[in-house]
Amino acid sequence: MKSDLILIADDEPSMRLNLVELLETEGYSVILASNGEEAIEKTRQHSPMVVLMDIKMPQMTGIQALKSLKQIDNRIPVIVFTAYGTNEKPIEAIKAGAFDYLDKPFDIDEFLKVIDSAINQHKKVLRLEKNSNDDDNSRLVSVEQHIVGTSKKMRDVLKLVGKIASKDTTVLIEGESGSGKEVIADAIHRHSHKANGPFIKVNCGALPESLLESELFGHEAGAFTDANKQRRGRFELADGGTIFLDEVNTLAPSTQVKLLRVLQHFTFERVGSEKTIKTDARIIAATNKDLKKEVKNGNFREDLYYRLNVFNISIPPLRERIQDIDPLTKYFLRKYAPNTNLLISPEALTYLKSYHWPGNVRELENIIERATILMNGKVLEKKDLSISLKSDLSNIYDSFTDEGSIPMQKILESVEKDLIQKGLQRTNWNKTKAANLLGINRRLLYSKIDQYDLKE
Structure with missing residues (x-):
């Protein structure tokens, strides 16, 4: 029989009862709290092995209580859950120091597995406490509602964002075109301590090779034809903030060499100048191709690949996270018809979920935007969608x-x-x-x- 103590904090009596029955059947000891303040007090008194916390509670939210609990004892893992799991709640929870995040209703096997993992981690921390200097993620702050998605794959992505955002580590985001790489890069920047600095975006594939080097590093007057005056490059403009290099796989070999130097020394020279400039910009790169294969095929420098791929985030294509189509569709309806309270019929939603989405989220957004222009009435129907399963x-x-x-x-x-x-x-x-x-x-x-x- 297990004897580990678990604290459940939820304002719904029925939810507390269900969890007590489940956990006591599994051999755990359980104490209860009906709100955030009570959870904080009972944590002080009993030092449970795990705290289960609902996000939406009166007076003090679960996130607020979580932050207080981390100040009391940041070794206690806190698992948060909610029936209102939308958008960036996983990021907010993980950034506040939560061990994990679950949506109601949750799968029992997954739920018990997360609890077991949390207890094992807590015991390990206690065993190694004297020699451990582990830090938590409680310094991270919340973000705006820009990311939409409730699927497990997207929750996992958002958790990674929560873990890496406060660091200055270089990030490589991989994913198909239209899957949302720029949105994730933007979230990382907004979560970082450089959030008040500039967020400079460069689409490397949209600029000709002859102009890209000047665009990235700037140039001096007279450096080349039509260079009538000095120009600061994107790395210089991004100093103190973040630079996002989209389609980094398209960089020419000569530009790859210069980017490698920036990643190694955080210095560069403007085109036509010998003066070395230092930058404090964080680098986030994105690619819609497999860079490992590009290295193998001789199209991308191996040393640059490893410099970029310090922390990797892979964005799943929309066809692999069909659950996200529902919240994404409703988000885009609000975005493009904010004052009309448009709805979508079940038939139209089923039709969207049956499509293969080669253009990913970007294609879905374009289709919904077009539908809001052409549709009649308040309900988006299947006939309003400009896609064909044929x-x-x-x-x-x-x-x-x-x-x-x-x-x-x-x-x-x-x-x-x-x-x-x-x-x-x-x-x-x-x-x-x-x-x-x-x-x-x-x-x-x-x-x-x-x-x-x-x-x-």
Whole structure:
């Protein structure tokens, strides 16, 4: 039997009762608090191994109580949860020092696994306390509501942002075009201690090679034709803040060498000058290509890759986080029709979730913006969406056709594989739910997973 003490802080009696029954069945000892102030007092009295805290409570929010608890004893892991889990709540919680963040209703197995992990960590900290100089993340502050997404994959991304934001570490963000790399870079900057400094963005792929070096490092008057006066470069402008290098994979070899020097020494020279300039800019780079492959193919310097890839954040494509389509769609409806309280029909939302989203979040935003212009009434319907699932089938068909042949079996297998993938993704790989959603039995689903070599 376990004897570890857990404190539950939630203003809903039914929620407290459910958690008590579950945790006591698992062998834990439990004490209860109905608000933040009570949680703080009982933590002082009992020093629990873990605190479970609801974010939305009267008088003092869970985040406010969390910050106070971290001041009392920052060794106690605090797991926060809420039924209002939207946007950047995971960042706010992790930045305030939470051990983890869960949305209500949570999966019981995941919930117990997080508690077990928190207790193990607490015990390890206690064992190593005399020799440990571990720091927490409580110095981080909250951010505006710019990131939308409630899927587990996006929550994991947001937790990484919460961990790295307060550092000056160079970050490499990888993800397909339109997946939201710039939004994540912006969040890192807004969370950092350089948040009051400039946030300078450079799209390396949008500038010709002849101009990019001057754009990044500046130039002196007369350095080249049409250089009529001195110009400060983006690194100079970003001093004391953050510079975001988008599509860094497109940099020419000569520019890669100069960027490597900046990363090594934080110094550079303007074009046409021998004067060395020092910069205090934090560097965040982004790429829509696999830089490891680019290095292997000789298109990108290996030493520069390792300098950029100190901390890696990978943004999942929208098709791998179908759960985010609902909150994203509602966010874009509010963004492009802020005073009209537009709604979306269940049929339209299902249709959006069935699309493969090659353009990711950017494509979804464009489609919703167009729909708000063309739709009639207050409800966005399926007919208002400028996408066609026929294009998915056409792409599959075109990829298999050869000299007019129609390989029907291959096309059917491809469609079947796609539907099974969507069913598994939509249910977070809960195979029982996926089988019910697809209208097949679990044995057949397992067989198809093996047949198509599908992996979570």
